[in-house]
Amino acid sequence: MSMQRRDFLKASSAGLIAAGLPLRAHGAAVKAKVVIVGAGFGGATAAKYIRKWDSNIEVTLIDREAKFVSCPLSNLVLAGLKTLDDISRTYDGLKSHGVNVVVDEVTAIDTDKRVVKTAKGSFPYDRLIVSPGIDFLFDQIEGYDAKAQETILHAWKAGPQTLKLRQQIESMPDGGLIVVGMPLAPYRCPPGPYERVCLMANYLKRAKPKSKIIMLDANPDVASKKPLFMKAWNTLYKDWVEYRPNSKVLKVSADKMTVSTEFEDLKANVINIIPPQRAGHVAELAGVRTDSNGVWCPASFVTYESKSKPFVHVIGDSLLSNFPKSGHMANNMGKVCANAIVELLNGREPNPVPIVANTCYSAVSEDKAIHVATVFRYDPVKDQMTAQPGGGISADLSEVEAVYAEAWAEGIWGDVFS
Amino acid sequence: MKRISALLAALVLASPILSNGATTEPPMGKLLYLPPQPVNVPANMVAVPVAIWSNGQVFMQWMFVPAQALANMPALAPPVAAAVTAPASAATTAVSTATSAAAAMPAAATAAATAVTSAPSAAATAAVNMAGKLTGSTATHARSMAATCYSCHGTDGKSHSAIPPLAGMDKSYFIEQMKDFKSGKREATVMHQHAKGYTDEEFAQMADVFAAVKP
């Protein structure tokens, strides 16, 4: 895999470098600029921690949304156990750290000139972080067009869809059927769809006991916390949940309210389809959605710098990795990336062996929760993040974990936004 | 910044080592991170990976060197020690480190980085010896590791929920608790799983971070 010097020279092209050590070398007064696209778990964390660790760096954080609505705990809104207000946060805390928050849609990124463009302005950068979350591949399901999307919701980005799906479930007659369809892994939040089914069932059990949920899982088996979710369905929700593995949703019809798999057509009162996903469009604008299928973004686990575009870092759900696509991971990646960028912009070596950790709680009822926890450590020889031995799931469904699940949410929202 | 110009001079003189295609196993476990190769290089310049040695730390960076200077160098002149004669010995050592560090890059390092390969020479050996003494960026590792706790325990360990705060915790108490979680002596819902992911030495590093926070 070695190159001769001639090729090595050819690989360099014309342009200008302004980040990293050279920037510092040119003059003390120059402030490095970091632009971050996406003020969710990944991007907002990175913004706060860059400012915390080096207040000489200018940080601009851009999001199309004026406030943050958390996906974690949004399934509790579906069950009527929380409101959307309970799970929303403002960007005021970030502003107090000196982060420039810009509410606007990012429409273009020029990685040669190193400028991010929004509807209203241009933002030059020395280093760019993209944490745009996910986009949905609706076209992989027949009939799931723009019109059908008005009735058949995903509610896999918390916000208006969460409320609308809640209303659909509330206005369903007792004795009705909800069908939930979920994609093959990898998708955002591995335990999320199963948590959703538990909490929808929790609501039905309380309010519409003659109703039922059928879960169509494209995966061959429950993809996360299997024994615990199975226990919840078999003990708490025996009469309310039917789980079907290997049942990929192939087709939907909003007019007829039907869902089709290879094996059956189901007619339902409420259809909730979580479509297959890929890295958010911003990753495409930055030219970093470059894995073999053009779906996720390969990047360094030391700095999260893209493997295809220098000075562009990718964190959160968009990353190509063995990580669970969780808010907790996005938050941890935001810190490692912030740490590395601070070091790079100061001409120092980034921490060569970063560690990230994950804890994902899932509520299974109004007062019981479960978790999965893993610590990942960078292995420089294999160039991969290795799950450390010792991680795992809860011993059982438990009330004390429901308390910790709430505390976790408060903790992480504070860590990201306060 | 004087050091850097010295390094550039050393690099230009030592450039034959950039072109040797042989890849060998890294002679040591130390990984030096090399950022992806810049695509935007000023006209008539080339980006070359160099190791910068400052305050006893070595780190890798891309630097721009006049293309002419590199082009004038005889390609594949093998004995590096002979090629590097003029610069000060410290600079020589640092530049050579670039070559051995690049050899220690993981498989996914850029192709360009792979182009810079190990030079089996006296200078490289000196660099290995020096790099072997490095402890890595311990301070930023500790900072980054402690930050993994903040997701649940609050920024700087200042928790405002049912999860206990870590800010200002006594160092030896923190270490003891983490060891007890790890061994199972102290029961937990989740901490036994996290504790197993860190070494005892890392517990001590994190303990320092928390002990230094005013609660």
Ligand SMILES: Cc1cc2nc3c(=O)[nH]c(=O)nc-3n(C[C@H](O)[C@H](O)[C@H](O)COP(=O)(O)OP(=O)(O)OC[C@H]3O[C@@H](n4cnc5c(N)ncnc54)[C@H](O)[C@@H]3O)c2cc1C
């Ligand atoms: C129902 C559900 C439950 C979940 N529960 C948990 C849980 O309990 N624990 C957990 O850890 N994780 C959970 N997750 C997963 C978690 O929400 C995601 O992993 C996390 O949000 C990923 O962070 P991110 O920064 O990658 O993306 P996001 O948090 O989605 O942030 C992306 C941001 O980018 C913005 N954006 C995108 N494109 C543009 C553009 N062109 N211009 C401007 N702004 C743009 C978006 O508006 C958005 O704010 C859950 C997810 C779901 C759906």
